[in-house]
Amino acid sequence: MRSATVPIAVADSVLPADHRPARCLQLVLGDQLNRRHSWFSRVDPDTVTIFQEVRQETDYVRHHAQKVIAVFAAMRAFARELAAAGHRVHYLSLDDPLNTQHLTDNLDALADASGASALRYQLPDEWRLDLQLSRWAASHHLTVTTHDSEHFLTARDVVSRHFADRRQWLMESFYRQMRQRTGVLMALDGGPEGGQWNYDHDNRESWRGDPPLPELRLPSHDNRALWLMIREAGVDCFGDPQAETMPWPLDRDEALVMLDDFIRNGLPHFGRFQDAMTRQDWRLFHSLLSFALNVKMLAPGEVIAAAEAAWRRGEVSLPTAEGFIRQILGWREYMRGFYWARMPELAEANALGNDLPLPDWFWTGNTRMACLAHAIGQSLSQAYAHHIQRLMVIGNFALLAGLAPAAVHRWYLGVYIDAFEWVELPNTLGMSQFADGGVLATKPYVSAAAYIDRMGDYCKGCAYDRKQRLGPKACPFNALYWDFHLRHESRLRRNPRIGMVYRNIDRMPDAERTAIREQAVFWRSRLDQL
Ligand SMILES: Cc1cc2nc3c(=O)[nH]c(=O)nc-3n(C[C@H](O)[C@H](O)[C@H](O)COP(=O)(O)OP(=O)(O)OC[C@H]3O[C@@H](n4cnc5c(N)ncnc54)[C@H](O)[C@@H]3O)c2cc1C
Ligand code: SF4
Secondary structure, eight states, X not given: OOSSOSOHHHHHOOOOOOOSOOSEEEEOOTTOOOTTSGGGSSOOTTXXXXXXXXXXXXXXXXXXXXXXXXXXXXXXXXXXXXXXXXXXXXXXXXXXXXXXXXXXXXXXXXXXXXXXXXXEEEOOSSHHHHHHHHHHHHHOSSEEEEEOOSOOSSOTTHHHHHXXXXXXXXXXXXXXXXXXXXXXXXXXXXXXXXXXXXOGGGOOOOOSSOSXXXXXXXXXXXXXXXXXXXXXXXXXXXXXXOTTSBOSOOSHHHHHHHHHHIIIIIHHHHTTTTTOOOSSOSOTTOOOOHHXXXXXXXXHHHHHHHXXXXXXXXXXXXXXXXXXXXXXXXXXXXXXXXXXXXXXXXXXXXXXXXXXXXXXXXXXXXXXXXXHHHHXXXXXXXXXXXXXXXXIIIIHHHHHHTBOHHHXXXXXXXXXXXXOHHHHHIIIIIIITOTTSSSSSSSOXXXXXXXXXXXXXXXXXXXXXXXXXXXXXXXXXXXHXXXXXXXXXXXXXXXGGGHHHHHHHHHSOHHHHHHHHHHHHHHHTTGGGO
């Protein structure tokens, strides 16, 4: 893959402001960098495309430095690309003296300065921005119209309509409907290719060094000047900025190279090792495409098509292709629909009443628990962790320990390069923290040390003993796991999917149950020291 494809002078510089009169303004948000949007299919000299770097967006949560740098750098690259194609562009940088640092105040000012009579914007994916823009539009004298972002495969309300008269929401049912609707991995007889809809059971291996990992080929950008500007503006970031070699794609061409590289080198093993974890590498066989997808450089349809084509060419197995496609055609669209169906209540959900603050080591990775030290350390250095690290290490611990879901949500929303609320919130509060009371996940995603040990190499060399439940050397996951089920027995015992856990609890002597509870109370009162 190319390195430093966008030299510093180009990536960090900002276009000259366009203050000439215009008839129409069109707003592009930082996660709407869709080169193929119909807005850009022809040049209109009366229309100015507006980009804004604003403190409102850097500050709504504390962000990883790479996320702020990558979004701004990608916005700048896209703005330059549009200008080079002849479009009029007004780019408001964070340090522009005319920047009010507030999205709609800037729109007011730009509307006045340009004399425009119309403004259009693409529907935002975040509830917060949707509300802000729709309220602003309702009270403004401009003619304001909204447009589809032309990115997703489904409308916002498709999931809620699909489940309108059903008590239980199951992603699998939505996913099958999506397969039928799109024809993806469908056979000529109208059934699923291979006769099976879902090959999840084939996709649960740990990785022990074989096959070798594909070479990690990422873009590399020198964004030091941009990072300096962000710091000088006083934005409070955390994590390793990697500003000198920023490894995320900043334009569609780079994202396409990453997609191609993944299909050739990562996808063939993606399925088998989808749930594997290792200290040896931070990517394994995952695609690292979520940033490019979520800022809309890539369309979900083209990523799915590339994976399906690799299977039809015989380069990858059906379980692998299906496992990967399900993440995008199923989970990604489903999460978005779930978000729109459940907001704004979802953001406040806390069905289990969890209220502990995050331990300090969420911000440093300095814990003696090897799995968490690695998964959090990697999140801080790369702004990335793969799904099982997010779900079964960090999220698992947060839920077992009883951390406040809103604080966990803010951490996830800030730390990951791909974190945008429409996808982060349902994953964190619904799938990971069971905060919605079990609508999205039919049972809590929790485990004791045995699962983490089985799926990775973290436990070897950990300061804690994965086999012990009690005592100062015992793995904290163990006592916390049983205590979690004891604490939430009234809600969880009736759940048939976790009947086995309660059968085990029922067989425990009272003294053991008491000792587990005491051990868990001990850990939960000293989370900072784990
Ligand atoms: C607690 C928690 C928080 C998460 N927060 C985010 C987030 O903020 N943004 C985000 O994009 N994903 C999030 N995910 C889902 C998933 O972990 C990431 O999409 C994935 O790790 C991104 O890495 P990748 O591109 O290498 O994915 P791969 O493993 O290569 O998967 C391919 C693609 O499938 C999609 N995908 C996979 N799983 C999911 C899922 N559960 N929901 C939606 N899309 C999915 C993504 O677009 C991803 O790029 C979260 C998961 C959990 C458990
Ligand atoms: S022993 Fe426990 S804390 Fe240590 S790595 Fe294994 S699961 Fe994590």
